[in-house]
Amino acid sequence: MIAFFRRFNALCIAAALCVVYLVGIGLARFIHLFSERKNNSPVSHWKLSHDTQDFEKLSSPY
Amino acid sequence: MNILGISAFYHDSAAALYIDGKLVSAIEEERFSRLKHDNTFPFKAINYCLDSMGLTINDIDVIAYYEKPLRKFERLLETFVITYPFALRPFLQTIPDWLGQKINVEEILRKKVGFSKKIYYVPHHLSHASAAYYSSSFENSAILTVDGVGEYQTTALWKGQKEKITPLKSIDFPHSIGLLYSTFTAYLGFKINEDEYKIMGLSAYGSPKYVSDIYRLIDIKSDGSFALNMKYFSYRESFRMFSDAFIALFGSPRVPGAKVEKRHRDIAASIQVVVEELLFMMLNHLYALTKSRNLCIGGGVALNALANGKIYNRTPFRNVHILGAAGDSGAAIGAALYVQRKVGKEVSKSQITELYLGSSYSNESIESLLRCYPKLTYKKYDNESDLLRAVVSLLVKGKTVGWFWGRAEYGPRALGARSILSRPSPHTMKDVMNTIKKREEFRPFAGSVLQDHVHEYFYSPEKKHYSPFMNVCLIVRENKRKELAAIVHEDNTCRIQTVSAKNGRYYRLIKEFYRQTGIPCVLNTSFNVMGEPIVEHPRQAIEDFLHSYMDYLVLNDFVVYKSNR
Known part of the structure; x- marks a missing residue:
């Protein structure tokens, strides 16, 4: 019985994630398509880094 | 603090x-x-x-x-x-x-x-x-970090000045040298994030015939920046690293465990060449930005010892530091x-010169463990010189010795605390070690060499070249290749660990080996069998010893024998 509920639970989570993927990620993709910019430089693929190491920001996991 | x-x-x-x-x-x-x-x-x-x-x-x-x-x-x-x-x-x-x-x-x-x-x-x-x-010991340095991927960055250039690290430039996911190398690792039938070093070993046996094909996967600019053509890669959208377009270009991937063919060796040689070229272009650009002769490299790609050994010849950098x-x-x-x-209040530089930072076990705990193994006999040496003389005499006779001493090393390399050792010649020692380790015959073994003698045996950048963490391959001098036959790879290189007094008993062991043989170098491979991490507990060392063809085992001050030998 426990095994059945575990399996059922996993299926529900998978179904919910499918919906999130198809709708949520799909919508994000739709928006992304219109905002996509190509910024390929003809001479370099380097991105310049900025020295903005604010130490207090390191307390955030983002 | x-x-x-x-x-x-x-x-x-x-x-x-x-x-x-x-x-x-x-x-x-x-x-x-x-x-x-x-x-x-x-x-x-x-x-x-x-x-x-x-x-x-x-x-x-x-x-x-x-x-x-x-x-x-x-x-x-x-x-x-x-x-x-x-x-x-x-x-x-x-x-x-x-x-x-x-x-x-x-x-x-x-x-x-x-x-x-x-x-x-x-x-x-x-x-x-x-x-x-x-x-590192540097007061200023150029810094390259390069790996699979972090948050977004896969490659970054930095400048270190006194206590400050300043970011200069970077490249973001999905464009990644680490993932490029891993893609070829997977394509050649090996495990990603684990077997990349096997590709490095295999590359010596091939010809770089596929270099021009690999360049089709990458857009490289003259400043060493690059972008992967994602048509050939599928690691963003699947668990497979390479796409069907990649297979159309290079042919069927090797099935894990299948025979390694010439085509596989050539592809391994080719990806190694391309990655080296890319790294050197990047490093030359980094030098142009920083004008520092010192270089520090971090990230998984920094473990590519073959590329590391060529930095001195291919870039203006004169001092290179790579943490083990x-x-x-x-x-x-x-x-x-x-x-x-x-x-913290401690702002002085904190140079790391040795990595013996892991667990250690007392002689008492080892002896009580040894008593549980009736198949083993052992002898305790109270005097270190006697122990070293005894161990070296075994090595000289061509015996293989599991060497478990002091605190374990940190990082992927065995640096003489959890190692299996043998003399570095004749060539057959390599086969013996391969049997013990149950690993592929194409993989090379590393050598630990006394730092004062590195120049005599290898084409090293300077007389007392410093490679304490075994992350540099150097070419072995022609007149020494016979003496080091078991550790000279197909391309005449050898991955070396330079050993000095900082390595404690391991240093004294090699010194004794040098005294008895005139050779300042031993073969050193990690104390584990294929697929397992390096041993941590003496019990694991004993189990590996019992279940392999290893001849002797040294656990701190004990020399251990198989009773039925």
Whole structure:
């Protein structure tokens, strides 16, 4: 019985994630398509880094 | 101030402990869990670091985590958006894992570890850069960090000046040298994030015939920057690294375990050449930016010893420092080093000259363990000189010796604390070692050489070349190749560890070997069998000893024999 509920639970989570993927990620993709910019430089693929190491920001996991 | 550095959830989870600016303990989780490259949260490694210093988690002032998990999760979501609708399966498998624990590092640290003070999240490549630079002896340096991927960055150029590390330029996911190399690792039938070094070994047996094909996968600019043509790669949207277009270009991938053919060897040689070219272009650009002759490299790609050995010839850099644990385990050290400079009072440079930071076991505990093995006989040496003379006489006779001494090494390389040793010649010693280690015949063995003699045996950049962490391959001099026949690879190179007095008993062992043979070098391979992490506990060393063709085992002051030998 426990095994059945575990399996059922996993299926529900998978179904919910499918919906999130198809709708949520799909919508994000739709928006992304219109905002996509190509910024390929003809001479370099380097991105310049900025020295903005604010130490207090390191307390955030983002 | 006590700072605990942690890396987790990608590969090589680890913990490192700094007390008042000194690195006192560090160990990878795999040593305890016995899962190679274990990526689970390093509870056991943390416990070891604390226990070894008689501390509890309440004694830790700050925890430094080696990346920013939320930013990494953001990159993951962005990738799912970009690859929509082709990544449903990876989405279903990855998201629960992330939401379950990977994103909740703070919760794990608070609830499961019981830590209640400040936590800092140091960006992944900054952790690598800190590990590389702050562990060096340089007052200023160019810094390159290059790996698979961190949060977004895969490659970054930095400048170190005194205590400050300044970011210069970077390249973001999905464009990654680490992932490019891993793609070929997977294509050639090996495990990614684990077997990359096998490709490096295999490359010596091939011709770089596929270089022009590989260049079709990459757009390289003259400043060493690059972008991968994602048509050939599928690691963003699936668990397979390469796409059908990649297979159309290079042919069918090798099935794991299948025979390694000439085509595979040639492809391995080709990807090694391309990666080296790319790295050297990048390094030359980095030199142009920094004008420093000193170079520090961090990140998993820094473990490519073959490329590292050519830096002196192909770039203007004259002093190169690469920490032994250049990959993610070392990032735990890097995160701690960075935070230490910001919150601690200790701001002086903290050069790391040896990595014996792991567990150790007393003679008493070893002896009581040995008594449980009736198949073994052993002899305890009270005098170190007698022990070394006895061990060297075994090596001279061509015997293989498991060498378990003192504290374990941190990082992927055995540096003479958990090693299997033999004399470096004749060539057949390589076959003997391959039998013991149960590994592929194409893989080379490394050598530990006395630092004062490195120039006599290898084409080294300077007379007393310094490679204490075994991450450089050098060409063996023609007149010495016979003496080192078991460790000279097909391309006449050898991965070397330079050994000095800092290596303690291991140094004295090689000195004794030199005294008895005139050869200042021994073959050194990690004390493990294929697929397992390096041994951590004497019991594991004994089990490996009993179940292999190893001739003798040295556990601290004990020389152990198989009774039925």
